[in-house]
Amino acid sequence: MDRLSLVFAALADPTRRAILARLADGEATVNQLAEPFPISLQAVSKHLKVLEQAGLITRGRDAQWRPCRLEAAPLRDISAWADQYRRFWDERYDRLDDYLRTLQQTGPSEEEK
Numbered sequence: 001m002d003r004l005s006l007v008f009a010a011l012a013d014p015t016r017r018a019i020l021a022r023l024a025d026g027e028a029t030v031n032q033l034a035e036p037f038p039i040s041l042q043a044v045s046k047h048l049k050v051l052e053q054a055g056l057i058t059r060g061r062d063a064q065w066r067p068c069r070l071e072a073a074p075l076r077d078i079s080a081w082a083d084q085y086r087r088f089w090d091e092r093y094d095r096l097d098d099y100l101r102t103l104q105q106t107g108p109s110e111e112e113k
Contacts, residue, residue, distance in 0.1 A: 003055065004081060007074045010054035015039070016047050020056060023070035027060070033068060 001009075010016055019033055034044040048068060051057045055074045060067045 003074065004077060006054040007056065007078055010050050010056055011078075013047065013050075015044075016051055019044075019047060019051065020070060023057060023068060027067035027069045029065065029067060 011020075015037060018036070022028060022033060022036075030041060030044055030048065033048070034041050037044060048057065048059070052059060056071055058069050058071055060069065
């Protein structure tokens with residue numbers, strides 16, 4: 001599976017997105033990450049493994065403390081991928097704006113009177 005697919009698959013789960021949002025505030029341990037969720041530590045660890053395989057987090061080792069850290073580079077890849085579609089929609093909106101301006105300048109049609 002390519003990296004972009006791994007990242008999208010990891011982001012598909014709301015728990016994993018919430019974990020990433022928490023890590024955007026700074027590193028945290030598995031216990032700290034598990035606190036807000038009504039799931040087991042084992043389940044949180046599985047989510048972390050998916051995030052790690054997608055390259056979205058890294059896990060360090062500092063004596064007995066194993067902090068998790070956000071790795072933002074894969075999110076930049078997602079943004080770059082989405083940009084090509086953003087341009088598509090921007091062009092569509094520009095054409096709609098042009099059309100609406102044309103309608104405003106020409107006034108109501110005979111059918112609308």
